[in-house]
Amino acid sequence: VNSSLNLTSQATADVSSDGRLLRADEAIMRLHQQAGGVEGGIFAVPSLAAIARSTHQIKMRLARAVRVASDNNNIELWVESELLGDIATLSVSGWRAVDANPPQDKIDRDKQNDKGNNDGELLFDRNFRLVSAAGDVANFIDTKSIGAPAGDIFDTDRGNANILLSFMEKQELARVDGVFFKGHNTAYTILADVKSNAEGVFTGYLCELHSYDASATQDQNNLVSPEPLFGQQLAPVLRQPLGRIIANAETIGSKLQGPIRDSYATYAKDIANAARHLVALVDDLGDLEAIERPDFSTAKDNIELGDLSRRVAGLLALKAADHRITILIPPEELIVSAKAEFRRVLQILINLVTNAIRYSPVGTEVSISIDTKGELAKIAVSDEGAGIDPDNQQKIFEKFERLGRSGDGGSGLGLYISRRLARAMGGELEVANSKQGGAIFTLTLPTK
């Protein structure tokens, strides 16, 4: 972008209802062309095009700061738009260079333009038909193949082309080794990058081709990854499809796209809720993995167990009220200090009190008491339930142990995690039965 542009420079552009840039002042036209747009073509600067689209959609005036990428830097712009007749007129001012992370459209374009490190690129449209071929691969995929379906280009009888195609059908990012092309004997590693427009709608695939080195792949597979498998590798992959499920189910459930039967809406909301909790589970299992790593450690905060008890009682008050259970907390004047990580102790206590609420008869009391004994601080959660059979009092701290229960929403992870956390903080978590029969879970923590 011309360096003479400054905060006060103003440029305008007209965009039609089908997204075409009808007219633009030089500065905007240059951004459009740098983003791959052509004169009279679809407006290629995603954030500006999105504002034009919204203006057409809701026929209202908009005013927003947006970031766009130029060839030299990132620019933040002030954009005001309004609909004049059937044309969205954008008024762009406040050209301010920013040095923050490049916007996604710039990253995508850089990737697309970076042809030095690969052996070619293939671009497929949303129907998996070849749009273009560039680099070495263009030597054996001739122009006659443009428009051909992906299945006619990859050799599905050899190598792993089938795997790549199945990824593409599901619209997932893919890295597949050992892919062959029809009529060609060289194997490639292919990185298939999902392309989408500014609205996140799938538009096709950009496949990067690299020479496939089978021995290198073998060596790589033999290495033990030092990275946590779930938390850092699988979790991000799982979050994306779950996010789509949530968004789609919410759309159906909210009836915003038209009336549907109430039962359908309820089902859709159930699906959205379940997916939302699956996302939470994915995150939590990542944390569980972290806890089990040998280098896991906790902070040593100065905490006060009475304060924690009151916070937990507050957090779970509604849940307890649902079961008509009263949570008794220690008197405010009783101060018991400990040295442990605040967040983790809170986590353990919430687990214990939630368990107590779940397994106690309706209308009973759950009591939290605190105490100091020598160099140990104690916090106990007792209930008026059936207690825990002495034979099972160790078993319940094992991973996925449910004591034969099912259908109550438990997963058998809560107490396992809690004990691991207690021990990581130099403490212990134990269970016993009270004389009246209820269970008493006692968490001990160091005071120094």
Add this chain to the structure above:
Amino acid sequence: MDRDLEDLPSTNESLLAVAARYARDAQAQCVDVSEFAFPSGLRMPSEEMISSVATKLRAIIQGIEKALLEVPLDTGNSDPNSWALLTKSGFLKEPALIDFVLARYAEERLAVRILAKSERSVTEQLPAMMLSHGEATLADTAQAILASESLSRHSTKSLYRELSPELLHLLVWRVVAALQIISGVKNPHHISEAKKLLAEHDESQSARVAARKLVHFLPEEYLSDATDPEKAGLPVFVASMAAQTGLEYDHILRLIDGHSSTPLAAILKICSLSHDQAMAVICLFKGFDLTPYEVNIFEENYDSLEIEQLEAEARSWADERIKFLTFPDMNRAVNT
């Protein structure tokens, strides 16, 4: 594939029912793990908050109806005419609408905190200073902020005028539809008034957007003032944080007003505020709510926080929020 044939759903409805049943089983396990093991530290809504949300929602609907109706319909109670129908339809529970109202609730609370603590009057704050600036954009934008704030202070501004265009568009047409159902006839007057209301709505005149514009055009010598809530005033301070973090204006309001001071500390660090400046801001907004625990965390960690990591964290907050709040086919344009 050894399921009994009778297990297989035969209609769309039963297919959805089966999916929902499985989903509920999965949900139960997830609730268990997430609630037991990893507390999310939700802020329990207070009576005051709930009451404020209800009042504000009524005010929004009332404002829209006032603009649409020549003569108010007689429904026999003090609620807006379309209130009962909109409530029943569930639209008033839409996350984006509730979030907007909660942000306004947070805005009021935070503004009061600045007023209670600051010795500066409004005329000594940045927007007032910009009124006499030679650059017309700055002067006009400052005027818009002050006008919007003044109208809000004197309760003469309809709250719906602060809604984003996308949300206002949805809400207005739903009110029109509700009025149509109540009266039993299609009223062309409502439709033309709705179109007029939407066409006249100018996002740039809301305090939120005007403040963001002021920050965008602010000369460099004033940028540090924009990160001081007492000097900047609440809208400009929040807009400045929004510009630097990429978070939305309302999101920042809600994070500042949240139960923990940690997100605010992260935001201030991203904006490169020094330890002392950040502590002053936190004390201003959190005051007596600040626990010794939070102070300890801040003291031990603030200086060593990595801005890049915090920026990545802030991006994940923004992503989560977008997922939670996005309307289908709306709210796509990115704005901060």
